[in-house]
Amino acid sequence: MGRVQDRVVIVTGGAGGIGAAACRAIAAEGGRVLVADLDAAQARAVADDIVAAGGAAESTEVDVTDREQVRAMIDRAVDSFGELNVIFNNAGMNRPRGFMDVDQANFDEIVRVNTWGVIVCTQEAAKQMIAQGSGGKIVNTGSIASRQGFWDFVPYCVAKFGTLAVTQAAARGLVEHGITVNAFAPGVVDTPMWVGLNEDIRAIHDQPADADPMREFATGTLIGRPASPSEIAPFLVYLASSESDYMTGQMYMVDGGQVLV
Template identity: 35%
Template sequence: MENDTKPSPLQGLEDRVAVVTGGSRGIGRAIARELARQGVAVAVNYTANALAAASVVSEIERDGGQAMAIQADVSDRTAVEAMVQAAVQRFGDVDILVNNAGIDVAVSVLDTTDADWERIFAVNARGCFLCTQIAARVMINAGGGGRIINISSLNARLGWIARAAYSASKGAMEAFTRCCARDLGQYGITVNAVAPGAIRTDIWGDALTPDAEKAQAVRVALGHIGEPEDVAGIVVFLASSAARFITGEVILVDGGRGTCDYLPTEHALEDKRYPQI
């Protein structure tokens, strides 16, 4: 559930400027709203759904924050350059970048087309590269350091049926995160990734039936799927000065899904005690 109570700002976030790609819905929307609650001016990027992006901006402004919507295909260098410059022109700087934009195609590797593979990598991997490079140059020129947070996925670590291209693109993002942490650390820029597990967003569509949700929940140590705000909270922490000595890390936000057996507790093997040898 969303919390409309405005929290005390985390240290180092007031008067900062963030660009959140894919910020018009789901996890991106929650990140944009939570950053705004912390006093950050937010550029909400979207690809096609202008109404959804405008809704996020309206919600932020209604709560006393600053925001703008910017259309851009993150896989296009010219569009990304224009997006970052628009944020600078409106708010004066870019201190925080959240690479959240991503696409997926649920198809077996046997049936994945060249177009499927190339489009997924164009958005999920090249988009992350372009936004990082262009925003980092702005941060370096400003001389005040910065925060870059990439939204990966538990799929980068677990083998998932019909998700070869998506999982590979997120694995590339995590490797890119570690390399960027080394390249950009000298400029006071931290680069981290957040890897969500099963999160309740509209991307599920009609697929998240009660039975489907239960099937997901039994695989999670905490017994339920996550909410977009669960991811947003970690992103806000990584953007704050409290995380100034954290870089090159990938933080799972999955309720323990990645460390669990695939079967729920009631189906686990009977506990046995063996004599010490």
């Protein structure tokens, strides 16, 4: 028996670094996974890998900010696997700018994906879980930027502080239905997201092409290096499993000791 045997788990942003690692780890523990992402081809590739390794997975294209598409994603999980037990709201993005250069378009885009997307996915997943009547688990993705403000990351910090607010509020409101809501907060994880972040940060600070802001930032952790996605994934299996049933409304740092709260 796996730790999440037969649980039906949707992972948004499942084609990306942390999301794909979560999909693989959950499937390896017996979960049935719907890999959901804007990038349909990469989501399909992750699902195909899982199936080739003997796991259960499907994939779907979704924009987490679009309610119709989110509804279709939930329906796809239920049609494929019969129910929905866990949603991992992991889809996210950032487009760093120095604070003085943030404009409304930059702000709106980042908050829309990272916070509004979490609200829409939580609402639609909760409707399905409430209708099933057997509880469920909602796991959100925060960040060290949910706990501290960073000059180049202000809309992202607002969005990720917002994810903490949504986590706490939804935990209070959904507990009567047996649904727990938690979040985890990574620090610096070596994923494709950092390709764009490194470029943006180098441009903001006029750094040379060989500068590596990701590694420089990670030296600020107690552990002193970035995490790999596979180091994060076991905690996500735990949050998806019955082992975490007594936990709700919390955001857990998994950040190598970058932020001490």
